Amino acid sequence: MNQPELARRLGTPDAVMIGLGSMIGAGVFAVFAPAAQAAGSWLLVGLVIAAVVAYANATSSAQLAAQYPRSGGTYVYGRERLGPWWGFLAGWGFVIGKTASCAAMALTFATYAVPEPWQRPSAIAAVVFLAAVNYRGVTRTAFLTRVIVVIVLVVLAVTVGLGLGAVAGGASSTAVPAQPVSGYGVLQSAGLLFFAFAGYARLATLGEEVREPARTIPRAIVVALSGAVVVYAVVGATVLAVLGPDRLATAVSPLSDMVRAGDHGWAVPVVAAGGALASLGALLALIAGLGRTTLAMARARDLPVALAAVHERFRVPHRAEIAVAAVVCGLLLVVDLRGAIGFSSFGVLVYYLVANLAAWTQDGGHRRYPRALQLVGMIGCGVLALTLPWQSVLAGTAVFAGGALLRAARLLIERRRRRPAA
Template identity: 70%
Template sequence: MADDLHLARRLGTADAVMIGLGSMIGAGVFSAFAPAAAAAGAGVLVGLLLAAVVAYCNATASAQLAAQYPTSGGTYVYGRERLGPWWGFFAGWGFVVGKTASCAAMALTFAAYVVPVAWQRPVAVAAVVSLAAVNYRGVTRTARLTRILVIIVLSVLVLLLVAGWVAGKPDPVRLSLTSEHIGVYGVLQSAGLLFFAFAGYARIATMGEEVRDPERTIPRAILLALGIAVAVYAAVGVTVLAVLGTDRLAGSSAPLVEVARSTGWGWTVPIVAVGGAAASLGALLALIAGIGRTTLAMAREADLPRWLAAVHPVHQVPHRAEIVVAAIVSLLVLTVDLRAAIGFSSFGVLLYYLTANIAAYTQERQQRRFPKALQILGAIGCVVLVAALPWQAVLGGVAVFALGAVYKAARALRARH
């Protein structure tokens, strides 16, 4: 039976790192700095540092748990195994719902880079269907396309950094913290928004059933991918702030394109746009794969309809889950614009990692790779950053989790009767 099959272990360390980078160095690097700067001013760099520290703590928790539970589902599985069914359900529900919205946002962001407004929705749907088809054909094809997209994005970012510092008239004074531009709440809010960009390393753990030698590969890949992403974000953040300044950065809808324009090197503007499109595609590709694997794990435990637990007998992917995800994302793309959903996604992701930290804290000594203090710091960081998010994001997140509780309770009631 296809439902009884497991996914194939075909990914090595380099593949896993690329999938993590494809998730983290996505559209966030092209867009997240503007709302973060609007919240914190020049303190956006402090917010970036805080987001990186919380991300590192969470990454150690995920790496430690993935080594013990090398299967599909990520924190859904960890929460369920270590803390109980409800913990796992809320982690999985928040991930699936929040990241499905993120998929729609990434598809629309990609379309915004490549076609006029009138064509954006159909082109976004075409991108979703095309990438779902790549995922459907097997995880090695997913890894191969991700590698190509990551190389394109990194090359564009290197070009932008060179252009910004050589011809963008950067002013180091713009990096200084002044009382009128920084506040504690603003810094925390910017950290919560920027954390959204770092959350992609979870895709490595979510695909743990497809990684070779997972006890060794997954921890290495998670920390390596996060380290590279932090370095890239730090370099880009310093550059855009030095070139544009706080006010221009905060008011920009496409800050990296504006940096390219500021250099006077007009030929770099379309290249940066290509980089933004490639980054959006890379994030979308990894998101579809991650949601499919989490859906598979939840369906195996009947937290989602069991027929979604099927694994393709030839390609060894969760094909029904991926088809359903692509269909829902396409419907969202055609009906709503979710590009402003970054705060809502951060809410779900932070609670997802809160569960991971608590689950890792309960692991026995022989399973531990990192001190418990990191899990405590990570959990506190998640709670603080959630509290600092815009109230609209918190309200939307609470509503989604309330809907999830009703759904799970209804399924449990139906099962009993």
């Protein structure tokens, strides 16, 4: 059954804001502590490595999105360039991993916003509200994302300004790390920081809703990633200068500690509000991206076909979005995924590995960037995957193996159904 396509309603500014909302999420408020724990004063070197790998992967996504401007991102690219199994692996890793990430991001929002007894109900309410926004159409998603991004950038600007004031006033720390820094630690910090940048994939999953996709998507991906890298570099350098690597590595809320270091305790609630809003922005983009990837997988029968429906009025994958929201709310009721989604990181790296492999096969007519960048992306994904804790690698491998078994069983059942009776 042919399903109607989604409506092309997003221009370049909308696409850039959605990309920024995906990347400037709660990570900028929290990721620097574990990154400093791994790399110490070499944190900014890890940031540079993460940015290089992210840029290589982003150019692959941009090049593929220009040729295949459809919902689904790397799931579609893998199927078109490498075969159905490659696409399935990318899509499965994205859907399963990012569903867990949605639950974790909702809990992160609630942690910033309300006391402990109200966190789970607030997290569920946030998912329902943002799913309702997405349901009303992609332009509503873009508008709310724009509002959130602007407010979060203002909060970050105020926070960095107060941090620089602390440096000028002599409140900065110059203590050296207690533990020697290793190359492995720098790479591990790069892996942590890379996942903060990985939100530009959301633009590729929205490929069916962007006007002039061959021009808009590549431009929006590069602009959004460049903007996010600048923000992370400025914030990271400032918080490292104020707190020093030792204090930063043990900070629960690094940006709050930074404003306290300059005797600006009044700004702590401002930072908390920024963290809550940033979490909502990332969650909004995650739900939208998951809905579109679920739509693409349902169209190809890798997920239930009923999820391929498109709303006649709002032109959104409404059943897919409802299903995603329901699963996330179910997870929020029974488990705490903030510390148990390592396989999501593993899945992201597999997702981009497939994207780079797919972009490597594109011919001159569709090639926008040299193959060397795809090679950098492939090597980068492999190296960063090796820096993940073994538990994350094991969990990620199990998730992919389970998905492969389910798909193999479905294909076997369909083959037997098509076999003529003896």
